[in-house]
Amino acid sequence: MxxxxxxxxxxxxxxxxxxxxxxxxxxxxxxxxxxxxxxxxxxxxxxxxxxxxxxxxxxxxxxxxxxxxxxxxxxxxxxxxxxxxxxxxxxxxxxxxxxxxxxxxxxxxxxxxxxxxxxxxxxxxxxxxxxxxxxxxxxxxxxxxxxxxxIRPDMPLEQAALLGCATITGVGAVINTAKVPAGATVAVIGAGGVGLNVIQGAALAGASRVIAVDLLESKLELATRFGATDVVDASNCDAVETVKDLTGGGVEYAFEAIGLTVTAEQSFAMLTRGGTATVIGLIPAGQNVSLPASDLWMAEKRLQGSSMGSNSFRYDIPRLVDLYLQGRLNxxxxxxxxxxxxxxxxxxxxxxxxxxxxxxxxxx
Ligand SMILES: NC(=O)c1ccc[n+]([C@@H]2O[C@H](COP(=O)([O-])OP(=O)(O)OC[C@H]3O[C@@H](n4cnc5c(N)ncnc54)[C@H](O)[C@@H]3O)[C@@H](O)[C@H]2O)c1
Ligand SMILES: [Zn+2]
Ligand SMILES: [Zn+2]
Structure with a gap:
C-alpha cells in the first residue's frame, strides 16, 4: 500500500x-x-x-x-x-x-x-x-x-503532462477530428490551454490562415506565438463579421474551445459554404445549440463535436513528443x-x- x-x-x-x-x-x-x-x-x-x-x-x-x-x-x-x-x-x-x-x-x-x-x-x-x-x-x-x-525517457515530464489533455485535445481536434488539409482557412474561438493547441495544430497542418478569437489581449498575444496569423479581440467587435471580413466570406474550419452555446453558434456562423465547425468546449448538459437549418442543405455546413481530440493516444502522444523534441510543438x-x-x-x-x-x- x-x-x-x-x-x-x-x-x-x-x-x-x-x-x-x-x-x-x-x-x-x-x-x-x-x-x-x-x-x-x-x-x-x-x-x-x-x-x-x-x-x-x-x-x-x-x-x-x-x-x-x-x-x-x-x-x-x-x-x-x-x-x-x-x-x-x-x-x-x-x-x-x-x-x-x-x-x-x-x-x-x-x-x-x-x-x-x-x-x-x-x-x-x-x-x-x-x-x-x-x-x-x-x-x-x-x-x-x-x-x-x-514515452521517450529524454522527454521532460513536466511538458509531457500537457500532452495528456490540452495538447491531444487541441491538436487532435484539428488532425484527427476535422482533418484540416494544408492551405485551409481556420478560426479558433477561445485561446486558452486547449485553444492554443488547436491553433498550433492548425499551423502544423499547414493552414493558410489561423484566426484566433478571444476576449483577452494577453491570450491573443500568446496565440501569435502558437501560429495564429490573425487575432480578433471579441471584446470590442463582432467576432463573426470580423472573421468573415478577414476571409472574404468565412473560414473553411472553425473550432469552439470555450464551452458556451453562443460561441458554438458563432463557430457555425463564421463558416463559408461547405465549412465544418468543431465544438470542443464542454457546454453544460441540458443546454441546446441553435442553428439556421437552411445552412445545412443550402450551404452544406457541418457542426460536429470532438472528444479528447478523437485520439488513439498510444499512437498520437509519442509522435507529439517527437514534434516537441524537434522544436515543432510549443x-x-x-x-x-x-x-x-x-x-x-x-x-x-x-x-x-x-x-x-x-x-x-x-x-x-
Ligand atoms: N472536448 C474535450 O475532449 C475537451 C477536453 C479538454 C477540455 N475541454 C473543454 O474545452 C474548453 C476550454 O478549456 P481550456 O482548459 O482551454 O479553458 P481556458 O479557460 O484555458 O480557455 C478558455 C478561453 O476562452 C476565452 N473566452 C471566454 N469567453 C469567451 C468568449 N465569449 N469569446 C471568446 N473567447 C472567450 C477565455 O479568455 C480563455 O482564453 C472547456 O470547456 C473545457 O472543459 C474539452
Ligand atoms: Zn482536460
Ligand atoms: Zn473499447
Missing part, C-alpha cells in the same frame, strides 16, 4: 481539499505511477463549479505524466522506471469503437472503476473516485494500464505558472480569471 497526498472534491460546487490517501496495490492490469506533473484543465473547474456533477468524493486532475513504480499481474507493456503520460480515454481494445479505430469513444466498464466498484483509493472517511479514471492531483496514481502511454509557453499541490485552488482561480494558459502542479 502507498500513502500520498491528493486534492479531493467532496462537495459540488466546492473547492479542493488536500488529504492523505492510501492506494491499493496495483491489481491485474493496473499500474502504480509516481506523478511528476499535473496540469489544471478547465474541465476540472466545470466540475468544481457544479456545471457537471461527478461521483463524490473524487480526486480531480486528468493531465499528467510520471514514472512507473510498480505493475500488477498481467502487465507486459510497462515496467518500473518507464516514463508515462496518462489519458482519460481508457480503452479496452475489444469493443466496436476500439476495433474500428475510435478508442476514444470506448466506455467499456471492465477497464474502468465505477461508483459501485471497490475504489482504488481510500481515506479515513472511505473510498474516493479518480477523476477521468486517473485522479492526477495526487502524488501517486493507480490506474489501468490502458490509461497510460510510454509546450513551454503553455505553462504560465508552476505551482505546488497546496496551491491548486489558487491555480483554478487564476484559470477562471483567464490570467493563465495552464498552471502546472509539479510534485516534489
Amino acid at each position: 502507498v500513502t500520498a497526498r491528493a486534492a479531493i472534491l467532496r462537495e459540488c460546487p466546492g473547492s479542493l481539499k488536500i488529504e492523505d490517501v492510501d492506494f491499493v496495490d496495483p491489481g491485474p492490469n493496473e499500474v502504480l505511477v509516481r506523478t511528476v506533473a499535473s496540469g489544471l484543465c478547465h474541465s476540472d473547474l466545470h466540475w468544481m463549479q457544479g456545471k457537471y456533477v461527478p461521483p463524490l468524493p473524487i480526486i480531480l486532475g486528468h493531465e499528467a505524466a510520471g514514472v512507473v513504480e510498480a505493475v500488477g499481474s498481467g502487465v507486459t507493456y510497462l515496467k518500473p522506471g518507464d516514463h508515462v503520460v496518462g489519458c482519460l480515454s481508457v480503452f479496452c481494445g475489444e469493443c466496436d469503437y476500439c476495433v474500428t479505430g475510435r478508442p476514444h469513444l470506448c466506455r467499456e466498464p471492465s477497464v474502468r472503476v465505477g461508483p459501485a466498484d471497490p475504489p482504488r483509493v481510500q481515506t479515513v472517511a472511505g473510498g474516493v473516485q479518480q477523476g477521468g479514471q486517473l485522479g492526477a492531483f495526487a502524488e501517486a496514481m493507480v490506474v489501468h494500464e490502458h490509461a497510460l502511454v510510454k 509546450l513551454d509557453d503553455l505553462v504560465s505558472k508552476r505551482i505546488g499541490l497546496d496551491e491548486v485552488n489558487d491555480g483554478f482561480a487564476a484559470l477562471e480569471r483567464g490570467s493563465v494558459a495552464r498552471s502546472l502542479i509539479v510534485f516534489e
